[in-house]
Amino acid sequence: xxxxxxxxxxxxxxxxxxxxxxxxxxxxxxxxxxxxxxxxxxxxxxxxxxxxxxxxxxxxxxxxxxxxxxxxxxxxxxxxxxxxxxxxxxxxxxxxxxxxxxxxxxxxxxxxxxxxxxxxxxxxxxxxxxxxxxxxxxxxxxxxxxxxxxxxxxxxxxxxxxxxxxxxxxxxxxxxxxxxxxxxxxxxxxxxxx
Amino acid sequence: xxxxxxxxxxxxxxxxxxxxxxxxxxxxxxxxxxxxxxxxxxxxxxxxxxxxxxxxxxxxxxxxxxxxxxxxxxxxxxxxxxxxxxxxxxxxxxxxxxxxxxxxxxxxxxxxxxxxxxxxxxxxxxxxxxxxxxxxxxxxxxxxxxxxxxxxxxxxxxxxxxxxxxxxxxxxxxxxxxxxxxxxxxxxxxxxxxxxxxxxxxxxxxxxxxxxxxxxxxxxxxxxxxxxxxxxxxxxxxxxxxxxxxxxxxxxxxxxxxxxxxxxxxxxxxxxxxxxxxxxxxxxxxxxxxxxxxxxxxxxxxxxxxxxxxxxxxxxxxxxxxxxxxxxxxxxxxxxxxxxxxxxxxxxxxxxxxxxxxxxxxxxxxxxxxxxxxxxxxxxxxxxxxxxxxxxxxxxxxxxxxxxxxxxxxxxxxxxxxxxxx
Numbered sequence: 001x002x003x004x005x006x007x008x009x010x011x012x013x014x015x016x017x018x019x020x021x022x023x024x025x026x027x028x029x030x031x032x033x034x035x036x037x038x039x040x041x042x043x044x045x046x047x048x049x050x051x052x053x054x055x056x057x058x059x060x061x062x063x064x065x066x067x068x069x070x071x072x073x074x075x076x077x078x079x080x081x082x083x084x085x086x087x088x089x090x091x092x093x094x095x096x097x098x099x100x101x102x103x104x105x106x107x108x109x110x111x112x113x114x115x116x117x118x119x120x121x122x123x124x125x126x127x128x129x130x131x132x133x134x135x136x137x138x139x140x141x142x143x144x145x146x147x148x149x150x151x152x153x154x155x156x157x158x159x160x161x162x163x164x165x166x167x168x169x170x171x172x173x174x175x176x177x178x179x180x181x182x183x184x185x186x187x188x189x190x191x192x193x194x
Numbered sequence: 195x196x197x198x199x200x201x202x203x204x205x206x207x208x209x210x211x212x213x214x215x216x217x218x219x220x221x222x223x224x225x226x227x228x229x230x231x232x233x234x235x236x237x238x239x240x241x242x243x244x245x246x247x248x249x250x251x252x253x254x255x256x257x258x259x260x261x262x263x264x265x266x267x268x269x270x271x272x273x274x275x276x277x278x279x280x281x282x283x284x285x286x287x288x289x290x291x292x293x294x295x296x297x298x299x300x301x302x303x304x305x306x307x308x309x310x311x312x313x314x315x316x317x318x319x320x321x322x323x324x325x326x327x328x329x330x331x332x333x334x335x336x337x338x339x340x341x342x343x344x345x346x347x348x349x350x351x352x353x354x355x356x357x358x359x360x361x362x363x364x365x366x367x368x369x370x371x372x373x374x375x376x377x378x379x380x381x382x383x384x385x386x387x388x389x390x391x392x393x394x395x396x397x398x399x400x401x402x403x404x405x406x407x408x409x410x411x412x413x414x415x416x417x418x419x420x421x422x423x424x425x426x427x428x429x430x431x432x433x434x435x436x437x438x439x440x441x442x443x444x445x446x447x448x449x450x451x452x453x454x455x456x457x458x459x460x461x462x463x464x465x466x467x468x469x470x471x472x473x474x475x476x477x478x479x480x481x482x483x484x485x486x487x488x489x490x491x492x493x494x495x496x497x498x499x500x501x502x503x504x505x506x507x508x509x510x511x512x513x514x515x516x517x518x519x520x521x522x523x524x525x526x527x528x529x530x531x532x533x534x535x536x537x538x539x540x541x542x543x544x545x546x547x548x549x550x551x552x553x554x555x556x557x558x559x560x561x562x563x564x565x566x567x568x569x570x571x572x573x574x575x576x577x578x579x580x581x582x583x584x585x586x587x588x589x590x591x592x593x594x595x596x597x598x599x600x601x602x603x604x605x606x607x608x609x610x611x612x613x614x615x616x
Contacts, residue, residue, distance in 0.1 A: 025230035078277035117307040169392035181380030
């Protein structure tokens with residue numbers, strides 16, 4: 001029971017309190033880039049949840065059963081990035097062949113996530129904080145969930161404000177960044193949660 | 195582009211990296227670490243120097259190996275080389291700069307995915323001699339360090355009243371804490387990009403050539419350059435969706451032929467004029483539905499209408515021809531993606547000149563319209579489930595709308611392409 005409670009707390013803390021984009025600045029590029037429409041943003045979010053959960057599971061297994069026994073933990077960065085890139089490629093091919101529907105929904109976003117720093121960031125955090133495999137997966141899922149929440153909210157705001165009359169220099173990215181900043185302030189409020 | 199010149203001189207490369215193509219201020223690359231580690235000037239400097247070290251070494255090695263690395267596997271090869279140096283730097287910092295390392299934490303290993311490094315490897319080192327590449331890396335790295343230090347100093351100054359841990363502000367100054375917290379990073383960067391935009395606009399007015407995101411090597415994922423024309427995944431999605439939609443078109447004629455062969459399909463055709471109206475004004479589709487009940491009666495007599503059924507999106511009930519039905523199902527979502535664009539394209543057509551001038555301004559209404567039509571078509575699709583007999587007509591009209599939209603979009607794209615070429 002205690003274990004479940006721990007996992008719940010972990011979920012809340014990694015999805016809301018230390019939100020991956022708004023307080024850790026990981027995965028900022030898709031956050032700013034794919035947040036023009038709610039529809040694309042939510043597809044991206046789902047794809048990110050999918051990839052990060054899977055990647056944190058695979059990275060956890062590899063770390064525990066390959067790197068630690070062989071005492072080559074120092075290779076973690078290299079191994080993780082290659083594993084993640086290969087994994088994404090593999091998942092893409094697998095989906096293309098076996099689940100065209102899902103591929104249709106996620107396909108375009110999968111390769112874009114390969115170089116997303118959030119994926120590698122989660123894998124490394126799991127190692128750094130010495131989470132086990134299960135905890136690592138939960139952390140990965142919660143982090144990705146936080147990313148999805150943030151990107152969908154931002155896309156919603158951007159859809160509403162995209163055509164507001166703002167000073168010319170602030171058009172485009174500066175406005176998005178200001179919005180993100182205000183969102184970050186709002187998310188600071190969650191820090192009282194735990 | 196500078197990459198096409200013969201062996202650039204080291205000093206030219208340094209200046210290029212520091213000022214002309216400053217990765218942060220001009221190219222807007224590597225934004226994640228820029229925001230994350232600039233809580234103080236010292237952290238910014240540490241991160242900048244770590245990145246510089248990796249950038250120099252990876253550029254040098256990649257340039258040396260540029261004739262050995264096959265073109266097709268170059269990206270994985272780059273990543274391995276970069277990751278190696280990142281690991282080396284990480285351990286060096288752990289040993290000699292434990293404080294800075296602790297402050298930077300996870301962002302040091304994350305230098306691997308910093309797009310500046312991969313970007314320079316791809317855009318410069320892979321096609322230039324070692325010495326120039328080395329200095330390119332040094333210049334870029336120093337430019338990055340300079341930018342990070344500046345941003346860090348501003349945030350530290352406003353957020354804590356210090357620079358490099360030395361109190362510089364008078365004691366009456368109340369630190370604006372938020373600037374050292376996460377939101378401050380966004381605000382500082384927003385101000386920075388706004389300044390950049392301002393300068394760009396001024397330069398354009400003065401008739402000077404402005405810098406358009408170079409070195410991005412189409413890695414839009416890792417690129418925060420708003421003005422980059424290659425940007426926006428939405429476009430990519432659409433591009434990918436288009437060819438598939440074309441396939442859907444190709445399959446169209448067959449189904450039409452089937453209908454022609456049917457003697458009783460005439461009844462179906464009777465409704466076509468209305469369908470054309472629908473094409474032009476999708477929102478009015480509702481009115482048509484009222485007329486449909488009549489059509490129902492007609493079609494109950496038409497047993498051959500079943501042959502057309504496999505086209506229905508939800509034709510699972512027709513077990514005999516399920517595979518076909520599945521094909522149609524797969525096409526459906528793609529076509530839907532494209533559909534919402536329809537009204538936009540039409541408006542652009544009618545008001546080409548205006549739209550060109552005020553493209554951005556005319557959009558908000560379009561978005562609403564898009565949503566409306568999209569929802570309506572969805573509703574239609576749902577109601578089709580109920581009125582199965584009338585399906586062929588409905589299906590056809592929906593398909594026609596899609597087809598029409600696609601055609602218009604294609605024309606539009608071509609036109610846009612022409613404009614760009616001009």
